Amino acid sequence: MKIREILVKSVLSRSKVFDYALNPYVGCQHGCTYCYARFMKRFTGHKEKWGEFVDVKINAPELLKKEIKRKRVGRVWISGVCDPYQPIERRYDLTGRCLKILLENGWPVTIQTKSPLVLRDLEILKKSMEVEVGFTITTADERIRRIFEPGAPPIKERIRALDRLHSEDIKTYAMIAPILPGSEGLVNGLKGVVDYVLIDRMNYHYADWVYRKYKMEWARKDEFFIQKGRELMALFEKKKIHCQLLF
Numbered sequence: 001m002k003i004r005e006i007l008v009k010s011v012l013s014r015s016k017v018f019d020y021a022l023n024p025y026v027g028c029q030h031g032c033t034y035c036y037a038r039f040m041k042r043f044t045g046h047k048e049k050w051g052e053f054v055d056v057k058i059n060a061p062e063l064l065k066k067e068i069k070r071k072r073v074g075r076v077w078i079s080g081v082c083d084p085y086q087p088i089e090r091r092y093d094l095t096g097r098c099l100k101i102l103l104e105n106g107w108p109v110t111i112q113t114k115s116p117l118v119l120r121d122l123e124i125l126k127k128s129m130e131v132e133v134g135f136t137i138t139t140a141d142e143r144i145r146r147i148f149e150p151g152a153p154p155i156k157e158r159i160r161a162l163d164r165l166h167s168e169d170i171k172t173y174a175m176i177a178p179i180l181p182g183s184e185g186l187v188n189g190l191k192g193v194v195d196y197v198l199i200d201r202m203n204y205h206y207a208d209w210v211y212r213k214y215k216m217e218w219a220r221k222d223e224f225f226i227q228k229g230r231e232l233m234a235l236f237e238k239k240k241i242h243c244q245l246l247f
């Protein structure tokens with residue numbers, strides 16, 4: 001794993017999903033095989049494989065303090081193209097420090113992660129009414145998880161973290177994206193630990209790659225995603241969990 005400390009010129013970028021995105025790191029140690037963020041390599045010049053490098057934006061908190069003074073308040077997505085609680089965060093605490101700055105200044109935040117390390121910041125999170133925490137969970141089947149998300153924490157740990165956050169009255173959601181085989185097994189586990197669920201398919205380019213590499217027929221079948229998406233919607237609705245299909 002190649003870790004490099006870097007200085008950046010800004011940290012809050014405009015986002016199509018929320019008002020802003022904040023990525024404390026370039027690269028992600030979780031190294032999910034389907035990760036769309038690997039396109040970043042084109043712009044950063046990294047030669048290493050996705051999942052084997054991280055650039056650490058060590059001046060992010062200092063910059064953020066200045067940027068929030070001159071920018072209009074808006075919801076910040078942490079993060080769009082890295083996991084803000086990937087293992088290196090334990091050492092640098094960049095996400096934790098940025099989160100504190102935003103919440104103490106009344107900025108709304110949406111966190112998206114796969115890591116229970118977010119619980120380290122529970123006390124900061126509990127103080128805000130403007131924060132929500134989402135976990136990406138794509139399947140309930142650990143064997144499938146290990147193929148597609150080799151460096152990310154096990155599914156049970158993610159659900160347990162959601163449970164803890166939810167029990168502290170923090171708004172939580174699950175992002176089932178991309179839908180993988182075994183995702184229907186999540187319905188029971190997510191009951192009572194999330195406020196809502198978002199569901200998305202795998203992008204076409206990657207689905208084709210999955211088919212060629214793993215000979216997984218389902219990946220290149222639109223019907224798989226359409227059918228699974230509808231099935232999941234119905235199952236969540238039956239449990240009275242608000243659910244939205246994004247495709």
Ligand code: SF4
Pocket residue numbers: 028029030031032034035036037080081082083114152
């Ligand atoms: S955790 Fe998210 S950002 Fe990190 S490799 Fe996986 S999909 Fe990409």
